[in-house]
Amino acid sequence: MASIALCEAEKLFLLHGVEQDCRNDGRSCLQCREFRVRSGLVSTANGSASVKIEGQTDVLVGIKAELDTPDLDRPKQGKIDFFIDCSALASPRFEGREGKELGVEIYNALKSVYCEGAAAISNLNSLCILPSKHCWLLNIDIVILDCSAGSLYDVISLAVKAALHDTKIPAVEVDSESGEIHVESETWQCLDSEGWFNWESCPLLITISKLGSAPMQSLSHGLIVDATLQEEACATSSIIVGVDAAGKMSGCRKCGTHSLSFSTFSAMLQIAVQIATELHQSLKQQLADEAEQASWLQDA
Structure with a gap:
């Protein structure tokens, strides 16, 4: 995933820092950078959010809900689809074939954790209005604004989950006799309403990278989380794990040429589950603080 070239001296500097549990930006191997969440940014979308971490990696997600027909092999499920825009403004490497390939890789990673597994299927079932006839399709558009900080x-995944929390769709009435539906354009409900779409069960993608080829001497030796672009260039192997708030893994992909x-x-x-628990809690707290601030401003 890294697009920068480092000389051997730079790589050696980073590797020695990881061995001493002190990375070049001062973090320990298992320490993530702070991130900022903002939701409700796109007024024309049913839900939207942006997430930005220190170092300028910035992603904007917009969700548009529309009525659709369930697939024949999944008559009782709704649909979730992803579109990834790897803008050339985010990185010059996105201008050609590499941008398309990265978009496909991200699409496959998100599809595997959002459309497979018990929790994902339960959420898809909640998007079905009338089996085999009507369902909600959530089109999740992801725009990469900047990727200069890696991760x-x-x-x-943080931005997608935050956008789902922000999503509101119109209420729907179903005529039991005719099977026709009527959309209440003036009545909206949150996607994560109680008993409906379980927002908290949505997973996060956690990337764990291994730097160097020396055997591990402790649990975290040579393994880092939230890698910078420079550290990604030094990584021999990495895995991307989907983990929900309960610590259950829903998918895993390996990157890199070296074996593990x-x-x-x-x-x-183990590290992926630990870090995911912390990020889920941090995201939930930031969204709660944002909602409290918005309520305070509205009352004022």
Whole structure:
């Protein structure tokens, strides 16, 4: 995923820092950077949010809901689809084929965690209005505004989950006799209303990278989270794990050319669950603080 070239001296500097549990930006190996969430930015969308981390990686997500027909093999489920815009303004490498390939990789990673597994299927079922006839389709548009700080998958998943929390769709009445539906354009309900779409079950993508090829001497030796672009260029292997708020894993993808031992892979999965728990809590708290501030301003 990295697009920068480092000389051997720069790589050695980063590797030695990781061995001492002190990275070049002062963080420990298992410490994430602060991120900022803002929701409700796109007035024409049913839901939207942006997430930005220190170092300028910035992602904007907009969700548009529309009525559709369930797939024949999933007659009782709604649909979630993704579109990834790898803008050349975010990085010159997105201008050609590499941008399209990255978009496909991100699409596949999101599809695997949002459309498979028990929690995902439960949410898809909640989007069905009338089996085999009507359902909601959530078109999730992802715009990469900047990726100069790395951790693109992680930031995208945070923005998608925040946008789903912000999503509101019109109420629908179903005529039991004719099977026709009527959309109440003046009555809107939050997607995460109680008993409906379970927003908190939506997973986050956590990237764990291994730097260097020396055998592990401790749980975190050589393994880092929230890698910068420079650290991604030094990584020999990395995995991207989908983890929900309960710590359940819903998918895993490996990147890089080097193999991973069983002990290293197991340690990476443990770290992914640990970091995901922290990020889920941080995201939930930021969204709650934002809602409280908006309520205070409205009352004022």
